[in-house]
Amino acid sequence: MTGTPHRRGADRTESIMRTTLELGQEIGYARLSIEAVAARAGASKQTIYRRWSSKGALLLDSLLSMNGPRLDYPDTGDIVADLRTQIHAAVDLLARPPFAPLFKALIGEAQHDPQVAAALNERFITPQADKTVTRLKTARDQGQLSPAFDLDLAMAILSGPLYFQLLITQEQLTHEYVDRILDALFAGMGPRPHTPTSHARPPSPSVPPA
Amino acid sequence: MTGTPHRRGADRTESIMRTTLELGQEIGYARLSIEAVAARAGASKQTIYRRWSSKGALLLDSLLSMNGPRLDYPDTGDIVADLRTQIHAAVDLLARPPFAPLFKALIGEAQHDPQVAAALNERFITPQADKTVTRLKTARDQGQLSPAFDLDLAMAILSGPLYFQLLITQEQLTHEYVDRILDALFAGMGPRPHTPTSHARPPSPSVPPA
Amino acid sequence: MTGTPHRRGADRTESIMRTTLELGQEIGYARLSIEAVAARAGASKQTIYRRWSSKGALLLDSLLSMNGPRLDYPDTGDIVADLRTQIHAAVDLLARPPFAPLFKALIGEAQHDPQVAAALNERFITPQADKTVTRLKTARDQGQLSPAFDLDLAMAILSGPLYFQLLITQEQLTHEYVDRILDALFAGMGPRPHTPTSHARPPSPSVPPA
Amino acid sequence: MTGTPHRRGADRTESIMRTTLELGQEIGYARLSIEAVAARAGASKQTIYRRWSSKGALLLDSLLSMNGPRLDYPDTGDIVADLRTQIHAAVDLLARPPFAPLFKALIGEAQHDPQVAAALNERFITPQADKTVTRLKTARDQGQLSPAFDLDLAMAILSGPLYFQLLITQEQLTHEYVDRILDALFAGMGPRPHTPTSHARPPSPSVPPA
DNA sequence: ATCTAATCGAGACGGTACGTCCCGTCTTCTT
DNA sequence: AAGAAGACGGGACGTACCGTCTCGATTAGAT
Structure with missing residues (x-):
């Protein structure tokens, strides 16, 4: 008699993904094995292989399942401020512990697994890009x-x-680094009479070309 | 005293790195095993482990040993043209077969191996950055x-x-993509009277030195 | 429920032991490797390590699994004749090819592996001793x-x-050597009127059954 | 510069054998490697291989070099007492720590290395047997x-x-076990009017009862 | 309410590679 | 000339996981 009876379907899926994140955070993606996930999740390896074709696929799903703070654009009317807000949020989520190592590992995996690369683009990068472009269009x-x-x-x-x-x-x-990048990008690298961009400050009445 | 560990030492080192690149190109980094490199190079595994602490370290050395076309900046007086030249060369070498997959895999490896990440920066990224900054300083x-x-x-x-x-x-x-990026960066994202940058054209006498 | 771990389990066990004896006879115990047994038996190393903790343990089981001619004592009423019969059989099995080299190697292994020594005694020597003592008691x-x-x-x-x-x-x-030893043992080393023991000849009516 | 200058010939031979015994006692023969002996003795592997053809040969030489208490027979006129004395000495030396494990291992090695078996007989067993037979002849x-x-x-x-x-x-x-064996051997296994053997006591005038 | 088919945990299995140890040979440099 | 040092090709070790495969036990839906 096992402690818990067999639970099925979505139940299992969800608990496997949760375990993947947990274990991935503890020991790192490189040392994460499907064997270990199965053991910790109290699942059999078959059950995992039935759902995911590779460690990368499992990690991708696990990360996307977090449903963390939605990375959606605000629209305050100031494009630079809005970009800043949104990018700060993204950085906070993906470029810091606990998820940064796993997110980085996922991209690493995408370098030799085309399926992971494709899925990553389709399910995360492209949607994010679309939102960005939409917001930028409004700004333009x-x-x-x-x-x-x-x-x-x-x-x-x-x-x-x-x-x-x-x-x-x-x-x-850091947020500060993000801000510097944004300022530099909006200013451009080329030489010109230095019209100091106001973007680093709170939304100023935009669009004032003389 | 020669400075090299021994003649046969250097010999082995070199033949192992060559085999690593060959085999890596044939079967891909993910399926590349130290065991297989040793077998093909006619070396023992110990001989490899004596020199490199990981598959990533071996690949890094192997790639850097190529001594491919030196990625050095020309200085024609036109910064955009020079950046373009240099970046085109870098792209040709690293973003195309046969080395692109291995270079990508190396960066992938850096995502879970801090040693590889450090070595990659120290021995490739930083030197390249220094050259870039030097050239940009002149331009400024x-x-x-x-x-x-x-x-x-x-x-x-x-x-x-x-x-x-x-x-x-x-x-x-593509080269065309590189050009578009360069143009966009020099122009900047911010709104302004659209002073068409001349960078896509032959070096114009921009601001003569006093 | 069959009591056996699974049909395929017992199958594997048996074929590994058979291969061990085969290969051991061909190349000798010293050069016998678990790696080679696995390869020839078409088994994985894990499958062997799952069952046996050492090469010695594997050999012991393999030898005992032979279930060769049961080394059981006859009881013809003549103790010396019966010992002779039984010891001749043991010598034929264990002190001659093909098993002698493996049996000797097993004892050799017992010299630096206490587990093997213990198992050898428990599963072979002691049972054999018990039978001998039982038969001798009757004779006494x-x-x-x-x-x-x-x-x-x-x-x-x-x-x-x-x-x-x-x-x-x-x-x-040789059998002859066994006979000489038996005679000498029954006669004893000490001095006494040399009453020639009859034991070297066919069972003489020594001490008729009641 | 090494601590000690290179010493030669017999010097090296002797220090290697001493190290072999030391290390063999510490970690056991099975885990004793020529590599380790070389390292501990401050010798190069070549130097060892130049003198001994195998680990077994090295151990044999090392053990024989001990020149322990000479296992020579006394002749007090009482054969049983002399055997007892001599065997007790042999047992004390070879069947007890610190040499028993190595001696046993040596015999173990002889089971799969004919060279060791031959040398062991030639240099230890046969000489010992000769002495025994000589002493027994006198007794007879x-x-x-x-x-x-x-x-x-x-x-x-x-x-x-x-x-x-x-x-x-x-x-x-134990000595007691040795004594019991001696008594039993001299008495013989065969049935006879139980003339209690006197061997456990000082030499009594042998010669049969009438 | 029972049966049947899907699903599960468990884990054996053949396999590949790991990173390590030691073998016996060799080369180089030192003394 | 003899030795210390240690690189080298090689073979095997014992381990970790891979992805596939039985095997019963559990469970849910169709009857």
Whole structure:
């Protein structure tokens, strides 16, 4: 007689994902084994393999199941402030413990598992990109964005520097760093009469080109 | 005294690294085993473990040993053109077969192996960043760069979008895409009288030195 | 419920033991590796380690599983003849090819593996000793044995010389040699009027059954 | 610079053998490696391999080099007493710590290494047997031994039971046990008017009862 | 309410690779 | 010339997990 009777379906799915996150946080993704998840979750390996085709797939689902603070854009009318708000939230969730190591590991996994890469894009990156582009479109219509700015590049330009910090240099990703990146991006690298962007401050009456 | 551990030592080292790249290209990093490298290189596992503490460390060394086309900056006087040249070269080497999969896998490995992450930064990323910053400093002194631009962010802003494309969306990284990113970055996202940047065209005599 | 762990369990066990004996005979115990047994038996190493904790334990089980000619004592009424019969059978089985080398190796293993030593005694030596003592008791009651003879020493005195020949001098252990030893033991080393023991000949009507 | 300069020849030989015994006593023969002996003795592996062809050969030499209390027979005129004295000495040396485990291991090694078996016989067993037979011959001439006793069997019959106790049952080998064996052997197993053997007492005038 | 089919926990199984130990040979440098 | 040091190819160790596979016990829905 086992302690708990066999529970089925969604029940099992959910408890396996919860265990995956727990165990992943404790020992790290690299040392996480399906065997160990099964043991800790009181599930059989079959039950896991029935649902997920790989460790990466399991982790992806587990992370997405967190249903953490929804990463949705506010619209206060100030695009830079809104980006800042949203990116701060994303950074808080994904670039800090306890989930940063797992999120990073997931991206690591995507480097040699095309299925994980595809699923990650489909279920997380693209939706996030869509929201960003939508919000930026509104801003462009309001004149807060250079009309020449190529929105297709938005995600790469906005997120790229942050992923770089997260994945490559692996230095701490602070709010202050996010702000500096945003300021630099809005100002541009090119030479011009230095019109100090006001974006680092609370929403000022936007759109005042002379 | 030669400085090298022994002739046969260096010999073995080199042949093991060559085999690692070969085999890694054939079967992919994930399925690459130290056992298999040893077998193909005609070396014993100990000989490999004597030199490298992990598969990641071995791959890092192997990739760096390629001594491929040196990724050094030209200085034609036009910063955008020079960045373009240099980044095109980097993309050709690292974001295309045969090395892209291994380079991606290496970064993947860095996500759960701090030693690999540290070595990657120390031996590849930081030197590359230093060269970039040096070249940008020259450009700033020549007025080709916004004096307000924070050079500490340069690598993140310039490389981030490319790594994003390489690691996250995993879409093809073309020269054309690089150019678009560069243009967008120099123009900036912020609204302003659209002074078309000249960077896509041959170096214009921008701000002569006094 | 069958009592056996599963049909396939017993199957595997049996085929591994058979392979052990085969391979052991071919290449000798010293060069016998669990790795090789696994490979030849088409089993995984884990399957072997699940059942046996060491090479010695595996060999012991394999040898005992032979269920060769049962080494049981006859009782013809003539103790010396019966000992001779039984010891001849034991010698034929354990002191000659194909099993002698493995049996010797097993005893060799017992010299540095207490578990093997204990198991060897418990499962082979002691049972054999018990049978011997039982048969000797009957003989003593019939006056065929010196009443002063210490039965606790029986195994050591009867088997010792044979193990000495087998393990130490490593000369051939012939039936003739066994007979000479038996004669000498029954006669004793001490001086006395040489009453020729009849034991070297067919059972003479010594002490008729009542 | 090493602490001690390279010493040569016999010096090295002797220190390696000493280390072998030391280390063998500490960790047991099974876990004793030539690598470890070399390290502890401050010798190179070559130096060991130059002198000994196997671990067994090294151990044999090391044990024989002890030059312990010479196992030579006294001749007090009482054969049983002399055997007792000599065997007690042998047991004290070889069947007790610290050398028993190594001696047993050596015999174990002889079971799968014919070279060790041959050397063990040639250099230890046979010489010992010769001494025994010589002493027994004297005793026979003095009428202390059955004239029918086959001296070729002497070693097997006298030593066999002790080796049995040492190698097979692996129970403690006490002086008392030795005495009981001697008594039983001299008395013989066969039935006869129970003439209590006097062997446990000082040499009584042997020679048969009329 | 019973039966049947799906699902589960448990864990054996063949397999691959791990990282380690030690083998016996070899090369190099030291004394 | 002899030795210390230790690199080297090789073989095996015992372990960890992989993904697949029985095997009964449990459970839910169809009868």
